[in-house]
Amino acid sequence: MFVIVDDREIVTAGYASAFEREGYAALELKPAELVDWLEIASPADLQAVEGFLLGVSPYRPAFPTQIKTRCPDAPVFALDDRSCLETxxxxxxxxxxxxxxxxxxxxxxxxxxxxxxxxxxxxxKGVASGDIEVFFDGRDPIVFKEVMELPRRERRILEYLVKNKGRRVTKSQIFNAVYGVMNEGVDECVVESHISKLRKKLRMRLGYDAIESTRYIGYMLKQPDRVVANAPNAELRSSTPAKTERVNIRAVALA
Structure with missing residues (x-):
């Protein structure tokens, strides 16, 4: 989610619509509303922010410090109507x-x-988690050394999971990141459908389930128990040693 701050609705609405076309949610705020929102926003809402866009305002020079206090990982971009070295x-x-x-x-x-x-x-390059690499710039991820084409919502969910690798995130956090904290026209349960499709695609490419799901707790990217040399045939290889071992044990017993 991107937070767009400007007194002019035509500016915030225009950028919000453009981000939506690219698969990113946006929150439109006026400069006088930003500080209040930063104070009352939940940690889940703040964690969902991908970046802040700050239009021209008398209060703007104070915003970056206030934002970084609450959202240290989110980049802050100043948007100017014209070039001005001093500004x-x-x-x-x-x-x-x-x-x-x-x-x-x-x-x-x-x-x-x-x-x-x-x-x-x-x-x-990108930000990687095991065999998965994402870029946060609209490009599809690289999964097991090959580009994997994904619908924009699934791509955004994967990017969010990689961004939070090693941490469990809730359905609400994923929804806020992908659809925005103010979107009341979409049911939060849509996240489950997106993740189900994404898990299936990743499993087919990697040979293991890359998304761990715990009921009532959330989702987290996980790594395989061992290095998979050739993911598409992982299940076949993993079963072969077990069969060989059973045959050897039976042969010894008969001897």
Whole structure:
């Protein structure tokens, strides 16, 4: 989810619609509402934020520090109507991660978020979890060294799980990240359907179930018990040694 902050509804609504077309949820706020939202938002809502877009406002220089206090992992982008060296330097000094001049396509913003994620993770490529690598810039993930084409919702869920690798996340957290905290037109249970389809596709590619699900607790990416040399034939190989062992034991017994 992206948080778009601007006094002009035409700006927030325009970017929110553009993000939606790319499969990302958005929350539209006015500058006077941002600080209050940061204070009352739940940890789950804050964790769902992929980035902040800050339009021009007299309060804007104070926002990056306030945002980083509550959302230290979310990049902050300042959006300017025109280029101004003084304003750009002021926003960088205030803690903004980037300053962009409008109009800027949301795909460029997504690409910059991907660069930010890679820089934070100190990875020159994408962010990886075992045999799964995601990019956070609209590209499909690489799963077991091959690109896996996914519908945008499933891709976003996988990115969110990789982002939170090693941690269990709830259905509500995933829903907030993919559909947005203010979306009342979609039932939260849709997440279960998306994850079911995603699990099946990952299992076919990897040879093991990559998403661990615990009722009432949530979901988490998991690693295989052992390294799989050739995932598509994993089940066949794993069964062969067991059969051989049974034959050998029987042969010894007969002897």
């Amino acid at each position: 750009t330097l002021q926003m960088f000094a205030a803690g903004a991660d980037d300053v962009l001049r409008k109009p800027v396509h949301v795909r460029e913003i997504l690409a910059r978020v991907g660069v930010y994620r890679r820089r934070v993770s100190q990875d020159d």
